[in-house]
Amino acid sequence: MDRIWCDNDCKCERYRIFLLALYLQLLANERGGKPTRTQLKNKNRKNTNPWRVKSAIQNNQRASQHESRDGGQEMNTIPFIRVSGPAIERGRQLGELAKEQISQNITMYRQYFQEVYRVDWDEARAYATTYVPWIEQYDMEIMDEIRGMSEGANLDLLDLVVLNARSEIIINIGKAHSVLDGCTCLAATPIVTKEQEMLIGQNWDWNHLISPGMIVVEIDQSPKPTILMVTEAGIVGKIGMNSEGLGLCMNFLGMDEVSEGGVPIHVVLRGILNSNTLPKAIGQITKLPRGTSANYMIAHKEGESVDVEATHNDYDVIYPLDGCTTHTNHFIAPRMLNIEDTKRNGIPDTHLRQGVATRLLTTQSGSIDAETFKRIFTNHAGHPVGICRHGEAMADAEAAGTAKTVFSIIMNLNKGCFELTAGNPCENPYETYCLK
């Protein structure tokens, strides 16, 4: 009898311990325990206010490129780096902390230039020297930051200038044309968004071999605005936002013109991100000729956005009268319609992406939110060259020039946060980064 009682008691005790463990586990999950990959995906699907979720990566860690987040499963993660101080000093910090990624990018472009554009590295370096005076004339601090990066990474200064002028090298001295490009940008102003917020974002499509060289960087450069952006390590400006509520996306554009000098477009991107208002940002595009053509989609938390199509020596500005703007890789501004548009001819999917993105955005007018952007950024019409671009599915997927979506970003300028994927958004969860 005693033994039977004891068995039942032990079973009850084990059951109580099991229930207690289950309860504690549920409590831990409820309080924000480490999410599994599935939970991250579900979180993104359900839009459970992801803006409140600050990524742990913000703690200025050099996260590994393929950090294990849930019991050993590999997940792409873009390393986060925070730097501060005067231009030379923050450049040194960047060079030191991102040396591995900068070196990776130099190696990648050395191969890419040679295999796709038949430009060897010495030729690229020689051509890059012509851009140093342009960068210095544009903003000496930006040139100082590049010098600091070369010192911090212990790499030759000209190699860093090559990275910052890599678009001009490809367009102006490339001996072959690659048609493998992309990028789809969206902006929605408060009059059409669900929460009356300013949203701007894009899929950035480029050579898939660049992925290991990408970083997210926060640059505290007081008294200028603090910048939070995603960029190719070693390049001073790309896609992101600043502490004054300004956000920036971009598309490559092409025209049948070889420019004689000008400011490298990635330096122009930094000039825009250094600006605290839209007029000043436009002024950063127009104050000097550009090294090549590009489209700059710029928005501000005050609720306005503009889109600037700029060639070497001309530009036009599109204002979103219906509250939405979309842009892909061809010129659409009235002033630009008669130029010889090389991207339009080379990547005709630009028209489909522009049309699909416009339809999917404008038909949601009044209820647009981050989920609307995600639905657009995962659209595969025209696969493999759709908005969510899958260069790896193309026949020549191993070629150095194969383009795919390297990252997808959605910025909420009122909250000072962006959501970002490392890789195609159909396969990778968005993670949130906020300005400190």
Ligand SMILES: [Zn+2]
């Ligand atoms: Zn996809």
